[in-house]
Amino acid sequence: MDHDPFPFTASPFHDLLGLELAEWRAGFARMICRIGPQHMNRSGIVHGGVILALIDQAAAFSGLFCTVPGHVRRAVTVDLDCRFTGQIAGGVLSAEGRVASAGRSIFFARTEVFDPEGRMVAFGASTHRFRTGSEVPEGVAP
Numbered sequence: 001m002d003h004d005p006f007p008f009t010a011s012p013f014h015d016l017l018g019l020e021l022a023e024w025r026a027g028f029a030r031m032i033c034r035i036g037p038q039h040m041n042r043s044g045i046v047h048g049g050v051i052l053a054l055i056d057q058a059a060a061f062s063g064l065f066c067t068v069p070g071h072v073r074r075a076v077t078v079d080l081d082c083r084f085t086g087q088i089a090g091g092v093l094s095a096e097g098r099v100a101s102a103g104r105s106i107f108f109a110r111t112e113v114f115d116p117e118g119r120m121v122a123f124g125a126s127t128h129r130f131r132t133g134s135e136v137p138e139g140v141a142p
Contacts, residue, residue, distance in 0.1 A: 017053055021061060026137070027099040029061035035090050045087045051095075051113055052082055055124040058097030059109035063128055071139035074131040078106070082124040091116035105130055 014020070017039075023030035031054055033039065041047040056077055064073040097111040106129050113122040133140035 013053075014057070017050060019054065019057055022094070024061060024065055026065045026067075027062060029058050029065075029097045031058040031061065031095045031097075033093045033095075035088065035093060040089075045089050046093065048082075048084060051084065051093070051122045052080070052124075054093060054095035054113055055082055055097070055111045055122065056080055056126065058095035059111045059124065059126040060097070060128055062097035062109050062111075063099050063102060063107040063130075064134065065137070066139035067137045068139055070141070072142050073134035073137075073139040075107070075128040075134060076131065077126060078129050079127040080124060081126070082122055084122045086115065086119055086121035088115045088121050093121070100125075104135055 018033055018036065020032050021029065022032045033050060033054055035046055039046050039050045060075050060077060064075055066073045093113055093115065095111055095113045097109050100108045100110050106127060109126050109128065111124045112120050115121050
């Protein structure tokens with residue numbers, strides 16, 4: 001993307017894999033990955049690790065929307081479960097994460113990953129723990 005519509009979300013890991021936060025609001029995040037040769041496994045399909053990274057990041061961001069511009073919220077992944085339901089060899093992958101439930105220090109998310117035609121190629125469930133100060137929607141100064 002030429003302009004990051006979501007400041008304070010930059011990540012060296014996202015840059016390495018080419019993950020982009022495309023849509024973000026309270027309880028929801030959509031991340032995309034424009035597939036290139038660097039994402040392929042030896043069989044010529046997208047490596048499962050790329051899909052897992054999309055699930056993890058879309059799920060985490062779904063619980064980290066911040067209501068105060070310029071502030072951030074952070075979390076760590078405690079558990080991640082994934083099921084692969086298809087394969088993809090190119091185009092744009094899209095992962096949609098949704099908060100299923102949230103408490104004071106932990107939130108649970110469900111994520112689905114879609115190929116360019118809208119077919120689900122994977123889904124996952126995850127548990128995330130808020131970092132100190134990120135438990136509240138206002139977040140903290142970076």
